[in-house]
Amino acid sequence: MTSQSVSPVATEAALRAKNVSVYYGSTLAVRDINLDIFKNEITAFIGPSGCGKSTLLRCFNRTNDLIRGARVEGKAMFHGTDLYAKDIDPVYVRRRIGMVFQKPNPFTKSIYENIAFAARINGYKGDMDELVENSLRRAALWDEVKDKLKQSGLSLSGGQQQRLCIARTIAIEPEVILMDEPCSALDPISTLQIEELMKELETRYTIVIVTHNMQQASRISDKTAFFNAEATESGNKVGYLVEYGDTEKIFNDPSEQATQDYVSGRFG
Numbered sequence: 454m455t456s457q458s459v460s461p462v463a464t465e466a467a468l469r470a471k472n473v474s475v476y477y478g479s480t481l482a483v484r485d486i487n488l489d490i491f492k493n494e495i496t497a498f499i500g501p502s503g504c505g506k507s508t509l510l511r512c513f514n515r516t517n518d519l520i521r522g523a524r525v526e527g528k529a530m531f532h533g534t535d536l537y538a539k540d541i542d543p544v545y546v547r548r549r550i551g552m553v554f555q556k557p558n559p560f561t562k563s564i565y566e567n568i569a570f571a572a573r574i575n576g577y578k579g580d581m582d583e584l585v586e587n588s589l590r591r592a593a594l595w596d597e598v599k600d601k602l603k604q605s606g607l608s609l610s611g612g613q614q615q616r617l618c619i620a621r622t623i624a625i626e627p628e629v630i631l632m633d634e635p636c637s638a639l640d641p642i643s644t645l646q647i648e649e650l651m652k653e654l655e656t657r658y659t660i661v662i663v664t665h666n667m668q669q670a671s672r673i674s675d676k677t678a679f680f681n682a683e684a685t686e687s688g689n690k691v692g693y694l695v696e697y698g699d700t701e702k703i704f705n706d707p708s709e710q711a712t713q714d715y716v717s718g719r720f721g
């Protein structure tokens with residue numbers, strides 16, 4: 454075999470959606486999504502309100518299971534394993550594929566216990582002080598809180614609370630972190646801190662972020678998926694994937710006019 458014949462190592466898809474459609478009751482919310490999310494990359498989901506970004510995101514850690522009437526068709530896979538197969542425990546799925554929400558939601562417990570409690574209920578038996586420190590360090594919060602670990606998590610600023618939630622997620626040792634508009638409740642400085650943190654976390658984790666902030670998507674993500682919604686005959690709107698690719702291409706040279714219009718702020 455010559456060096457020319459050796460193909461480059463294919464980047465591994467951590468998550469894969471294969472013909473994924475999601476219904477709420479009898480209403481189709483998102484149709485026929487096909488998409489690979491690559492390991493150690495940041496993937497951004499963008500698109501106008503209601504096009505199904507959060508719905509699709511939730512498929513990847515089975516949090517749609519917690520919504521009454523939600524039903525997923527097709528396959529959502531994690532390293533080739535069907536996340537919805539009969540023998541798959543959704544609690545295990547959510548441990549491997551963590552989630553950070555729009556509004557910071559620390560427990561009404563101390564900063565220390567926000568991490569320790571999450572780790573304990575997930576069966577962690579190691580050195581708790583070490584885990585708390587490491588998780589807070591990785592979430593770029595340690596220096597700000599190391600002298601007040603007994604204070605309530607709710608005493609922190611919004612941006613610090615969101616980093617605490619990220620630390621809590623990290624403490625469970627996930628492989629993927631799903632982030633649903635994690636900065637939408639934060640001021641610009643806290644937003645930049647979270648963005649910097651995401652770039653640091655990317656070396657260890659695969660990150661998927663839903664964002665309405667175009668600059669944020671173009672600043673931090675490697676790949677971008679643009680979704681849109683169209684009206685069905687029954688008058689409902691159904692979301693679909695318009696275009697997916699390298700962020701640079703999606704923002705500078707998209708294939709679809711709708712993508713161009715959206716990223717340049719002409720609609721949405």
Ligand SMILES: Nc1ncnc2c1ncn2[C@@H]1O[C@H](COP(=O)(O)OP(=O)(O)OP(=O)(O)O)[C@@H](O)[C@H]1O
Pocket residue numbers: 477482500501502503504505506507508509520663690692
């Ligand atoms: N819990 C739910 N129950 C019923 N319908 C829902 C639920 N969550 C979302 N939907 C519907 O599914 C469609 C997609 O919503 P979703 O929140 O996933 O879109 P989105 O692109 O994330 O929107 P936004 O950007 O506003 O957060 C919408 O029509 C919405 O009304």
